[in-house]
Amino acid sequence: MSDARTEVLARIAAIPREPAPEPSRDYRVSGERSADEVVELFCTRAADYRAEVVRVDAAAVATAIVRILAAHGAQRVGIGPGLRSEWRPAGCELVDESALDVAGLDRLDGAITGCTVAVAETGTIVLSGSPEEGRRALTLVPDLHVCVVMREQIVELLPEGIRLLGPLVRSEGRPLTLISGPSATSDIELDRVEGVHGPRRLAVVVAG
Amino acid sequence: MRIGLFVTCLGDTLYPETGRAVVTVLERLGHEVVFPAEQTCCGQLHANSGYPDEALKLVRRFESIFGSYDAVVSPSSSCVGHVRELAPELAPRVFELSELLVNRLGVEDVGASFPHRVAYHPTCHSLRVTKVGDAPLRLLRNVRGLELVPLERAEECCGFGGTFAVKNAATSSAILADKCDAIEASGAGYCTAVDGSCLLQIGGGLERRSGGVRALHLAEILAATESA
Amino acid sequence: MKVSPFPAAAEHELANVQLRRNLRAATDTIQSKRARVVAELPDWEALRDAGSEIKADVLARLDELLVEFETAATAAGAHVHWARDGAEAGAIVARIAREHDVDEVVKVKSLTTDEIQLNDVLATAGVRAIETDFAELILQLDGDWSSHILVPAIHRNRTEIRDLFARTIAPGIVSDDPADLAEASRVYLRERFLRAKMGVSGANFGIAETGTVCVVESEGNGRMCTTLPPVLVSILGIEKLLPRFDDLEVFLQLLPRSSTGERMNPYTSLWTGVTSGDGPQELHIVLLDNGRTRVLRDEVGRQALHCIRCSACLNVCPVYTRTGGHAYGSVYPGPIGAILTPQLIGIENASSLPYASTLCGACYEVCPVKIDIPRVLLHLRAEAVRARGRSAERLTMRIVGWTFESARRFTLAQRVARTAQTPFARGGLVRRLPPPLSGWTRSRDLRAVAKTSFRSWWAGR
Numbered sequence: 029m030s031d032a033r034t035e036v037l038a039r040i041a042a043i044p045r046e047p048a049p050e051p052s053r054d055y056r057v058s059g060e061r062s063a064d065e066v067v068e069l070f071c072t073r074a075a076d077y078r079a080e081v082v083r084v085d086a087a088a089v090a091t092a093i094v095r096i097l098a099a100h101g102a103q104r105v106g107i108g109p110g111l112r113s114e115w116r117p118a119g120c121e122l123v124d125e126s127a128l129d130v131a132g133l134d135r136l137d138g139a140i141t142g143c144t145v146a147v148a149e150t151g152t153i154v155l156s157g158s159p160e161e162g163r164r165a166l167t168l169v170p171d172l173h174v175c176v177v178m179r180e181q182i183v184e185l186l187p188e189g190i191r192l193l194g195p196l197v198r199s200e201g202r203p204l205t206l207i208s209g210p211s212a213t214s215d216i217e218l219d220r221v222e223g224v225h226g227p228r229r230l231a232v233v234v235a236g
Numbered sequence: 237m238r239i240g241l242f243v244t245c246l247g248d249t250l251y252p253e254t255g256r257a258v259v260t261v262l263e264r265l266g267h268e269v270v271f272p273a274e275q276t277c278c279g280q281l282h283a284n285s286g287y288p289d290e291a292l293k294l295v296r297r298f299e300s301i302f303g304s305y306d307a308v309v310s311p312s313s314s315c316v317g318h319v320r321e322l323a324p325e326l327a328p329r330v331f332e333l334s335e336l337l338v339n340r341l342g343v344e345d346v347g348a349s350f351p352h353r354v355a356y357h358p359t360c361h362s363l364r365v366t367k368v369g370d371a372p373l374r375l376l377r378n379v380r381g382l383e384l385v386p387l388e389r390a391e392e393c394c395g396f397g398g399t400f401a402v403k404n405a406a407t408s409s410a411i412l413a414d415k416c417d418a419i420e421a422s423g424a425g426y427c428t429a430v431d432g433s434c435l436l437q438i439g440g441g442l443e444r445r446s447g448g449v450r451a452l453h454l455a456e457i458l459a460a461t462e463s464a
Numbered sequence: 465m466k467v468s469p470f471p472a473a474a475e476h477e478l479a480n481v482q483l484r485r486n487l488r489a490a491t492d493t494i495q496s497k498r499a500r501v502v503a504e505l506p507d508w509e510a511l512r513d514a515g516s517e518i519k520a521d522v523l524a525r526l527d528e529l530l531v532e533f534e535t536a537a538t539a540a541g542a543h544v545h546w547a548r549d550g551a552e553a554g555a556i557v558a559r560i561a562r563e564h565d566v567d568e569v570v571k572v573k574s575l576t577t578d579e580i581q582l583n584d585v586l587a588t589a590g591v592r593a594i595e596t597d598f599a600e601l602i603l604q605l606d607g608d609w610s611s612h613i614l615v616p617a618i619h620r621n622r623t624e625i626r627d628l629f630a631r632t633i634a635p636g637i638v639s640d641d642p643a644d645l646a647e648a649s650r651v652y653l654r655e656r657f658l659r660a661k662m663g664v665s666g667a668n669f670g671i672a673e674t675g676t677v678c679v680v681e682s683e684g685n686g687r688m689c690t691t692l693p694p695v696l697v698s699i700l701g702i703e704k705l706l707p708r709f710d711d712l713e714v715f716l717q718l719l720p721r722s723s724t725g726e727r728m729n730p731y732t733s734l735w736t737g738v739t740s741g742d743g744p745q746e747l748h749i750v751l752l753d754n755g756r757t758r759v760l761r762d763e764v765g766r767q768a769l770h771c772i773r774c775s776a777c778l779n780v781c782p783v784y785t786r787t788g789g790h791a792y793g794s795v796y797p798g799p800i801g802a803i804l805t806p807q808l809i810g811i812e813n814a815s816s817l818p819y820a821s822t823l824c825g826a827c828y829e830v831c832p833v834k835i836d837i838p839r840v841l842l843h844l845r846a847e848a849v850r851a852r853g854r855s856a857e858r859l860t861m862r863i864v865g866w867t868f869e870s871a872r873r874f875t876l877a878q879r880v881a882r883t884a885q886t887p888f889a890r891g892g893l894v895r896r897l898p899p900p901l902s903g904w905t906r907s908r909d910l911r912a913v914a915k916t917s918f919r920s921w922w923a924g925r
């Protein structure tokens with residue numbers, strides 16, 4: 029008996045197939061909106077899927093975060109080891125997530141991260157495991173995720189975002205998480221319920 | 237223009253009045269209509285049931301009978317779609333009635349008068365295969381006295397599907413029941429379409445319910461000159 | 465495996481009024497959501513073209529791309545396995561579980577694992593697979609099975625779910641508010657996520673260029689299963705590949721809009737081998753054939769392998785929306801099931817499925833990767849006829865064909881039919897027909913053969 033790999037590949041190789049033509053790509057790959065419109069669109073779309081969106085000056089990020097944490101009653105908050113100091117809120121306990129195991133993450137009230145890129149048309153933020161974003165579990169186990177998006181990180185269309193992410197995957201194999209609103213299920217009579225296993229609350233701070 | 241009429245096997249046998257109506261409309265507009273007596277069936281039944289070889293034979297036969305006409309017209313959009321696909325050379329000259337009138341002859345008012353409330357059911361094949369677009373609606377809007385009423389879920393199938401209606405009778409009937417509900421709820425006195433086979437299904441369902449609503453082919457409405 | 469004949473199975477399902485009502489309400493909602501978000505994109509048709517053409521390219525180069533995927537994934541630290549069939553794939557997963565001394569795994573909803581009945585295989589090996597998708601959990605708790613690709617419990621309403629939870633994971637629960645029901649499942653599963661030693665997933669896409677695996681989901685259970693346990697096994701049908709990372713820019717637009725009718729689903733996870741200190745440190749990928757190469761052999765039918773399991777075709781199908789998924793007798797219901805199942809398991813084992821369609825074409829119109837489902841259905845009907853060999857139907861169709869080949873014979877047949885109908889026809893209508901045509905007259909009258917056919921009217925003009 030030959031091994032499965034050899035056999036599956038042989039089965040395929042034995043099938044006559046014409047080479048397929050180069051796929052057409054006549055869809056939009058770059059947006060036409062102005063920078064302001066793109067930011068506007070991102071905020072609307074993210075809010076559409078029930079993310080809580082606040083827009084602030086770059087200098088006011090930490091204050092905005094303080095307000096969000098207070099509103100949600102979050103005390104112990106996890107951060108990636110590289111979260112920039114000017115975003116770190118005062119008046120709460122910040123815990124470096126790299127020191128925590130899963131049970132430790134489960135005891136956090138929330139998490140604060142940056143992001144790698146955001147897509148306006150779909151209201152999506154993308155995390156890629158940078159020191160400012162932490163491990164994937166940081167934005168999964170705690171019930172509140174506060175994500176800071178800088179204005180210049182927002183692109184209009186998904187293809188623009190994907191093309192920025194490609195190099196990170198190709199050269200560093202970075203894990204990616206695309207997040208569009210808090211976790212949700214529509215399994216009961218297609219009624220959308222926010223918050224199942226992932227964070228039930230997603231707050232997006234758009235800076236700049 | 238010399239127009240060959242393909243009346244379809246079902247139309248010839250079960251509802252000849254539809255074919256007669258096509259003749260009335262086209263002659264009223266001054267065209268010469270010819271019914272080649274050699275015609276039988278386009279082969280759609282066989283194609284849809286898994287007998288492509290028989291289907292192809294019948295399409296070839298169709299081509300040899302209708303090949304010499306300026307235009308071929310049929311009151312069945314699904315037969316037209318089937319012929320177009322299997323006889324690409326003939327395809328540009330084969331029309332469903334409303335297409336012929338609106339797109340080829342440029343006529344939207346055929347001088348008909350039909351003072352009733354009518355619901356139009358866009359059949360699946362007229363919508364997605366033959367793609368007659370809004371040609372039937374344009375014609376209906378120009379019929380004197382006719383009130384076009386909207387139909388809920390108009391674009392949903394009536395459940396006919398050829399042998400499906402018999403092989404999967406229970407499912408076909410369930411789909412039909414919803415279509416009949418929608419037609420009856422529309423307040424129309426008549427439901428019209430451009431496929432005799434779907435009208436056979438819808439009409440059969442409506443008759444069985446005895447709700448007083450009737451199925452009527454578009455051609456028959458266009459041929460009508462009833463006064464109010 | 466053989467699926468039971470569709471007509472009878474459908475009739476059984478049709479009798480369930482609650483099911484029909486739930487199903488109709490759900491498919492209506494999802495269908496209109498889809499239509500709304502699709503209409504938002506000016507380039508939807510261009511995306512469909514790209515999606516369909518990329519998939520055609522994948523099938524044309526499948527062997528080459530699989531090797532490329534394997535090389536890239538291995539280089540990134542994953543272990544790649546190959547499985548000719550479901551049993552082989554199941555054995556691989558069971559072996560990995562045994563090696564790690566695991567008796568419980570958490571699992572993300574995956575049609576591929578349902579297809580190979582992985583949970584049963586694992587159970588035999590003493591491993592309990594916990595379904596973590598909300599709907600799958602409901603079905604697992606109730607010993608039921610999926611009736612929809614995307615919303616597996618689409619046939620269940622909130623009260624039924626509340627009663628089930630009260631009997632199982634949440635004794636005493638009284639509310640049937642979806643939010644409370646979701647909370648109950650959150651509490652029940654959280655503990656299991658946090659203690660899980662091994663996760664099992666399917667995958668929506670595998671990227672040949674980079675060896676990346678992609679899982680698209682809503683609830684976060686997918687993220688839980690693919691990031692928390694130290695060991696992760698993902699089972700990938702070999703057709704799930706995309707050549708390049710950038711191809712995601714097409715498919716991550718097509719899939720969410722077609723399936724849940726959202727611009728983007730809440731979570732999409734992409735991992736490329738092992739990331740030190742983040743997520744599972746031992747990764748396995750099982751590449752599964754299980755009939756797919758057999759589908760590939762069929763030049764017309766192979767487009768079924770383009771499918772990205774969005775379920776848009778189900779929601780618009782006049783047949784599926786009445787019968788629900790169980791009537792199709794396999795994990796792949798609806799129009800895609802009608803063309804995929806017979807090809808995966810052999811037409812002789814599912815010969816009624818290609819006929820479970822009115823050929824209305826609504827499926828083709830919405831399919832994001834442009835699978836010409838009606839065309840494949842016709843192709844498979846011809847295969848079914850061939851596989852059946854001699855039959856009464858074939859004989860009838862031959863005779864009918866022969867009749868149609870001559871106008872004289874046809875005219876004669878019309879005359880015979882007119883005479884034959886006499887005992888049944890009244891007032892131009894036939895109300896009851898003998899078998900095999902009795903199905904028609906169950907719910908419909910039939911127009912009787914006209915007294916004067918069109919041709920005799922014409923001849924006498």
Ligand code: SF4
Pocket residue numbers: 722770771772773774775776777778800827830831832833834835
């Ligand atoms: S066949 Fe097309 S529409 Fe149906 S599930 Fe597959 S991709 Fe979606």
